[in-house]
Amino acid sequence: MTKSLVVNPADVRAASVIRTPDIPVNAYEMDFAAEKRRHGADGLTNMLHDMIVIRTFESMLNSIKTTGGWQGIEYNHKGPAHLSMGQEASAVGQAAELTADDFVFGSHRSHGEILAKSLSAARTMDADRLSGIMAGFLDGDTLRHAEKVDHTDAADLAENFILFGTLAEIFARRDGFNRGMGGSMHAFFTPFGSMPNNAIVGGSAPIAQGSALFKRINDKPGIVIANIGDASMGCGPVWEAMMFSAMDQFRQLWRESDGGNPPILFNFFNNFYGMGGQTDGETMGYDLLARVGAGVNPEAMHAERVDGYNPLAVADAIRRKKEILESGRGPVLLDTITYRFSGHSPSDASSYRTKDEVALWEEVDSITTFADLLVSKRVVKKGDVDDMFASVADKLGHVLKLAIDDDACPRVDAQFIESVMLSNGNEPTMDADREPELLTPLEENPRVQAIAKKVRTATDENGKPVSKVKMYQFRDGLFEAMAHGFATDPTMAAWGEENRDWGGAFAVYRGLTELLPYRRLFNSPISEAAIVGAGVGYALSGGRAVVELMYCDFLGRAGDEVFNQMAKWQSMSAGILTMPLVLRVSVGNKYGAQHSQDWSALAAHMPGLKVYFPATPTDAKGMLNLALRGTDPVVFLESQLLYDKGEEFEADGVPEGYYETPEGEPIVRREGSDVTIATLGATLYRAMEAAQELEEKHGVSAEVIDLRFVAPLNLEPVVASVRKTGRLVLASDAVERGSVLQMIANQVQTVAFDALDAPVTIVGARNHVTPAPELEDLFFPQPSWIIDAIHERMLPLKGYTPTSNQTEGEILRRSRLGV
Amino acid sequence: MAQIIVMPALGNTVESCLMSVWSVSVGDTVDEDTNLCEIETDKSTMDVPAGVSGTVLALLVEEGDDVPVKSPIAVVGGADENAEAVLAEHGLAPQATGEGGEVDEGGEDDLTPSADESGSGSATSGSSDSSSSNSTAARSAASGRDSNRPGGSETRTDAHGAPAEASDEELAAGVPEVTGEGGEVDEDGEDPLAPSVDADATQGSGSTQGSSGSAAGAPSGAASPRARHRAEAEGVRLENVGEGTGPHGRIIERDVEAALAAGPRPTAGTKGEDLSGVAQGTAIGGRVGQADLAASTAPTQPAAPQPAKQQPAAPQSAAQAAPAAGEYTETPLKGVRKIIAERMINALATSAQLSYDASADAAGLLALRKKFKASPPKLGYNGITLGDLVCFATVQVLRNHANLNAHLVDGALRTFTPVHLGLAVDTPRGLLVPTIRNADALSVRTLSDTTKELAGQAREGKIDPALLSGATFTVSNLGSFGIESFTPIVNVPQTGILGVNTITHHAVLSDDGTVGVQQRISFSLTADHQVVDGADAGRFLADLVRAIEHIDLTVLG
Incomplete structure (x- = not known):
């Protein structure tokens, strides 16, 4: 979608064949002398040591889960433990070539990666930096315990710290790496580049891709690895993330100085099983996983199959791929084969594989093999290996005792859990040290100049409607907030479908193309999961992202990213991460059943999300300003019925300059005394019509409240209104069943029961598909429906004949039939 | 001007009375104190004085009939007047004069709507009688305690209270209008049943509902929490509000407001006492004493037929209907006070x-x-x-x-x-x-x-x-x-x-x-x-x- 690229039929219609590059399979050939020069004897010994640490750590957990104790220490661990015994070499080999600047995102089976990455990264740091990180982390809560285990120096203490922090987290202890809020499947430690591990298969792919995007857009050092399993190759979001990261525009349209494609390595730890499903031969068809790279871009993602049972082979691959990524030629795909001796989880009876198969891999156990190698090459003595096992076991024994001490190492309380759900920050910029990059000063932007000439109210001083072209519209409010954000926060970037040259599908971004370089505003593939997932990774890496779903109906395409990722990471990190991510979601109409749905209820149902739904130009700007300076994930709903609305409620029009709408506060749009009509979204305007008719024809004075927010939502103004009027109608364009309004009705009814003169009533869209635009008045709430509902359920109006069926019987009928 | 005599309301729980014995026949001349008949409730037997002077033109019910309170039982007027015409004027099907007849629901329902017009008419045209009426009321009020005595002959059986919109002069004078003449024409007493949204428009339908509610109506009894709350705060008893105008006849706030605007219903005895006029007793311990009752002139002793005493309720309640802001301090009843209040009301409601x-x-x-x-x-x-x-x-x-x-x-x-x-x-x-x-x-x-x-x-x-x-x-x-x-x-x-x-x-x-x-x-x-x-x-x-x-x-x- 850019004029600079020509789709020439002469080219695209010409005959040719596709040739893919060769994809190496286990091409590594060991040159031990070279490896020893590269890693040093200490480096090689450390690799062995770290593999032993992981093996011992996982064996301990396995023993605890299956026997209720380890080495005479009894403990019952209720939570999960997905173990990776057998896979140690792949994690350690990978970490050996990484620094703390390199980020590793993982899966539910990532204990080994956390330990390997942290131990490796810690060795790259001097004692002062290490001590500073440990002392400053969680106010020293983790370090306090680590210091109780014998140690010789800062590096040794760091090992205690890493072991305790990880184990205490697995045991859901307050002083674990994430205060016990992440647990086994989500533990991580960002100072060492160990990033969030994800319990959704493939979940890390789009997030890691977003993190890589953050590094690319903000010129941050390091690469990002998504450690995902072979089975995740079947997940749409993984493919979406690969497609997103491979976009031509990074090298063709972005400036060369922007650095090329995001430095993302999709590393598939290929242990040949997805739980019990055998990917090679049963549930996939790729023969060799690395083949998939050929389907993504001409470089075949620089894909290789690597022997994950040889840490040196893995380290070799990582080193080479890191160079590619740092030069902007990614993405990279690695098919790192490995094998787990343990089951998928302690409950796994391994019914899907034979003992003989496991035995075959045990014969080539990477630890034994690598230890033998180092002994044979005289890097270590045989006795050293035994000593390593013994000392690691001894240290872990101490760590275990500390981590299970209920008195000294308690769990968090309910208040804490609540406190980390949202960060409620006020951070206009996520990087105060940099200047935001704009192509032209804001005041020279043609859209900014055009808006300056517009009338900021819907009617002129004589009360006549202002022509649409002269009127400041809802979309202008959104634009002003976006422009302000881009001019304030250097990290702020926006992407989605048709965001750039088109100006956004609804012309909200028109003018931003001229204002911003590609890297701050670009078109994404039509990959909703990757669009949102990238935003999650971008935000938790330290930037502010604004991503867009063109229609609310596409929310399902990004379901995991919105519901499990965007919503959860602040809590699961115990507030260590913030999520300054705004998801603009346009709510449609006129385009039938798959383009006309208000799914605010889905967002509202997910703890951890803020949900805004402005209905006026003033709020479009004030609420987007609010969202863009916060540090929480916001689902920002915009009705397409409103984009061209002018300001009808604020006499002075949409304020110029910067302002914020107070968070969570509904606003009274019309005062009244007999009935309160509270609306969410565009239904406000139909409620105003209903209120007018109630007043003029029936002498009923209606108060109209624009809720504006779904979460958080201060219900007190609504309750106060209901105490006054005694009656509440709630209306929105969402289908009535399961609507947000049902929840609000319940809450208001609970709080204001004694003040009610009639049951709270809800007028929503019908519980069926959205029909053709010509029939939409059969689907969306109409002013008459509101009046009819008042008449039937609350306050019979004299001489009134309803035109729609809002009776109690109809409520029951629809429920009975599910319509 | 002929008057329709109705079955008096004899207490807060009495819905109907048994017509035992007629003491007069058609054609008899009666004065105010002449006993028309003897009636029985399940608790007592008593005489019904005519309350007006004139000739008995018609007896509308037969001995042995169970007659809903407030239903017409006789017509008294000038010897030359036509009972049928009077009844027709009031929208009643003419009855066989002298024979009486059971007043059916339909007839009763028909009564009230037309009473809207004829009632006000009779109140006006009946002004020539107002002096005697007033003197009766004054006598009633003055006799106060005496009238509590059984058989107090001054008590009026046919009074149905002053209209809610009793003029300011009447209120100021403290002389409630006695509607012995056309006393049954108490459409205003019925109005509280009507929605207040449109007072004018609801009179007709309201009175219809009212008559059914007072006689044999079966209100759903449901009331919205808000209506209950409001009623409690205002001292209105929901039973007195009648059938609500909300969905399914639910009593909603406007029904309570309408009841308030109209003041305590003069026919409260049919459904229960409305003590809004004496919400705060001044007697020892906050008990509602006679002084309070005299001040409010609200009904207190429903055991005896004392409509006349109940009647002057309007002035007090009208004054209460629209208190100026800041004139009062509202203290919700709690604890012992609330218990006392409930006990007292209960005592009055359940005993004679x-x-x-x-x-x-x-x-x-x-x-x-x-x-x-x-x-x-x-x-x-x-x-x-x-x-x-x-x-x-x-x-x-x-x-x-x-x-x-x-x-x-x-x-x-x-x-x-x-x-x-x-x-x-x-x-x-x-x-x-x-x-x-x-x-x-x-x-x-x-x-x-x-x-x-x-x-x-x-x-x-x-x-x-x-x-x-x-x-x-x-x-x-x-x-x-x-x-x-x-x-x-x-x-x-x-x-x-x-x-x-x-x-x-x-x-x-x-x-x-x-x-x-x-x-x-x-x-x-x-x-x-x-x-x-x-x-x-x-x-x-x-x-x-x-x-x-x-x-x-x-x-x-």
């Missing part, structure tokens, strides 16, 4: 209370008190008060009046052998009534000691809750406040309560014809007429007077 006054020569009482007071402290008599002596005498007398030392529960009378005497005590928390159990077994000295003990505990809030119930008869002594008479409210399920008043000086004519002064103590007995007839009450009071006048002997036990 009637008060009787009598007085006794207090000379003996005063002499004995003097003697006790002067007695050596060691004997333990000098703390015995006049009240103790009265209580002692009361207990002794109660032994011979089983139906006053009793409980009326679920239609059964329980008479007690022992006397458990309830004592109304004014405490900081409000009225409490501790019980002196087995008071009949106590000597006057012990009774006195126990009284002091329990009253003290009640005032200090330390009383054993078990002692706050179980009394079989109650004594309430307001003598120390100078109260000369009141109508204490029976503490149901008890059947009687004795009010003890102050001692006053009375002029007496001696046997020798000279005028002297006598100190007399008076008693106000309220008894539940369901089980205690007037004569029973009279006998009790006579015995009590005798016991008081011979207290020196009474104390001997």
Whole structure:
């Protein structure tokens, strides 16, 4: 979608064949002398040591889960433990070539990666930096315990710290790496580049891709690895993330100085099983996983199959791929084969594989093999290996005792859990040290100049409607907030479908193309999961992202990213991460059943999300300003019925300059005394019509409240209104069943029961598909429906004949039939 | 102008009365006091005075008919007037004159709507009668307590209260309009049933609903929480609101507002008393005393047919209907206050209370008190008060009046052998009534000691809750406040309560014809007429007077 690229039929219609590059399979050939020069004897010994640490750590957990104790220490661990015994070499080999600047995102089976990455990264740091990180982390809560285990120096203490922090987290202890809020499947430690591990298969792919995007857009050092399993190759979001990261525009349209494609390595730890499903031969068809790279871009993602049972082979691959990524030629795909001796989880009876198969891999156990190698090459003595096992076991024994001490190492309380759900920050910029990059000063932007000439109210001083072209519209409010954000926060970037040259599908971004370089505003593939997932990774890496779903109906395409990722990471990190991510979601109409749905209820149902739904130009700007300076994930709903609305409620029009709408506060749009009509979204305007008719024809004075927010939502103004009027109608364009309004009705009814003169009533869209635009008045709430509902359920109006069926019987009928 | 006489409303729970015997026939000339007929409720039998003068033009019901209250029973007018025309004018199907006939629902329903016009018409055209009407009302009001007496002939049976929009002059004058003429034309009394949204528009339908509601209507009884709350705060009883105008006949706020705007319904007796006019009693312990009732002129004694007394409710309630902002402080009833309020309303709603006054020569009482007071402290008599002596005498007398030392529960009378005497005590928390159990077994000295003990505990809030119930008869002594008479409210399920008043000086004519002064103590007995007839009450009071006048002997036990 850019004029600079020509789709020439002469080219695209010409005959040719596709040739893919060769994809190496286990091409590594060991040159031990070279490896020893590269890693040093200490480096090689450390690799062995770290593999032993992981093996011992996982064996301990396995023993605890299956026997209720380890080495005479009894403990019952209720939570999960997905173990990776057998896979140690792949994690350690990978970490050996990484620094703390390199980020590793993982899966539910990532204990080994956390330990390997942290131990490796810690060795790259001097004692002062290490001590500073440990002392400053969680106010020293983790370090306090680590210091109780014998140690010789800062590096040794760091090992205690890493072991305790990880184990205490697995045991859901307050002083674990994430205060016990992440647990086994989500533990991580960002100072060492160990990033969030994800319990959704493939979940890390789009997030890691977003993190890589953050590094690319903000010129941050390091690469990002998504450690995902072979089975995740079947997940749409993984493919979406690969497609997103491979976009031509990074090298063709972005400036060369922007650095090329995001430095993302999709590393598939290929242990040949997805739980019990055998990917090679049963549930996939790729023969060799690395083949998939050929389907993504001409470089075949620089894909290789690597022997994950040889840490040196893995380290070799990582080193080479890191160079590619740092030069902007990614993405990279690695098919790192490995094998787990343990089951998928302690409950796994391994019914899907034979003992003989496991035995075959045990014969080539990477630890034994690598230890033998180092002994044979005289890097270590045989006795050293035994000593390593013994000392690691001894240290872990101490760590275990500390981590299970209920008195000294308690769990968090309910208040804490609540406190980390949202960060409620006020951070206009996520990087105060940099200047935001704009192509032209804001005041020279043609859209900014055009808006300056517009009338900021819907009617002129004589009360006549202002022509649409002269009127400041809802979309202008959104634009002003976006422009302000881009001019304030250097990290702020926006992407989605048709965001750039088109100006956004609804012309909200028109003018931003001229204002911003590609890297701050670009078109994404039509990959909703990757669009949102990238935003999650971008935000938790330290930037502010604004991503867009063109229609609310596409929310399902990004379901995991919105519901499990965007919503959860602040809590699961115990507030260590913030999520300054705004998801603009346009709510449609006129385009039938798959383009006309208000799914605010889905967002509202997910703890951890803020949900805004402005209905006026003033709020479009004030609420987007609010969202863009916060540090929480916001689902920002915009009705397409409103984009061209002018300001009808604020006499002075949409304020110029910067302002914020107070968070969570509904606003009274019309005062009244007999009935309160509270609306969410565009239904406000139909409620105003209903209120007018109630007043003029029936002498009923209606108060109209624009809720504006779904979460958080201060219900007190609504309750106060209901105490006054005694009656509440709630209306929105969402289908009535399961609507947000049902929840609000319940809450208001609970709080204001004694003040009610009639049951709270809800007028929503019908519980069926959205029909053709010509029939939409059969689907969306109409002013008459509101009046009819008042008449039937609350306050019979004299001489009134309803035109729609809002009776109690109809409520029951629809429920009975599910319509 | 012919008038339609309706079946009077005889108490808050009475919905219909049995027409026992007609005392007049068509063509008879009657005056206001002429008994038209005798009627029966399940509790009593009474005469219905005509309330107007004229010729009986028609009898609309037959003996033995069960007639809903407020339904037309007769037409009285000029000898030359046509009953059928009168009835037609009121929208009633003409009845066979002289034969009477059952008033069916339809006829009744038809009555009220047309009464909208004819009612106001008759009120206007009937102004020539207003002087006599007013004088009747004045007499009623003035007679006050007297009218409580059974058979009080002044009571009017056909009055249905002043319209809600009684003119300011009438309100100011405190002279409520008596609608003896066309008294049944109480459309305004019905209006509270109508939605207030459009007062004009709802009159018609409202009266329709009203008539069905008052006669045989079956309101759903459901009321919105807000309506309940509002009704409670305003002292409106939901039963009086009638059928609501919300969905399914739910009473919603506007129905309560409409009821408020219209004031207490003059026909409250049909559904229950509306005490909005006396929401805050001023009597001891916040009890609703007679003074309050007189002030508000709200109905209090539904046991006796006293519509005339109920009638002037409008002025007070009209004044209350629109209090100016800032004029009042609102304090929700809580705790003991709320319980008292509920008990009092319940007592009035579920019993047929009637008060009787009598007085006794207090000379003996005063002499004995003097003697006790002067007695050596060691004997333990000098703390015995006049009240103790009265209580002692009361207990002794109660032994011979089983139906006053009793409980009326679920239609059964329980008479007690022992006397458990309830004592109304004014405490900081409000009225409490501790019980002196087995008071009949106590000597006057012990009774006195126990009284002091329990009253003290009640005032200090330390009383054993078990002692706050179980009394079989109650004594309430307001003598120390100078109260000369009141109508204490029976503490149901008890059947009687004795009010003890102050001692006053009375002029007496001696046997020798000279005028002297006598100190007399008076008693106000309220008894539940369901089980205690007037004569029973009279006998009790006579015995009590005798016991008081011979207290020196009474104390001997």
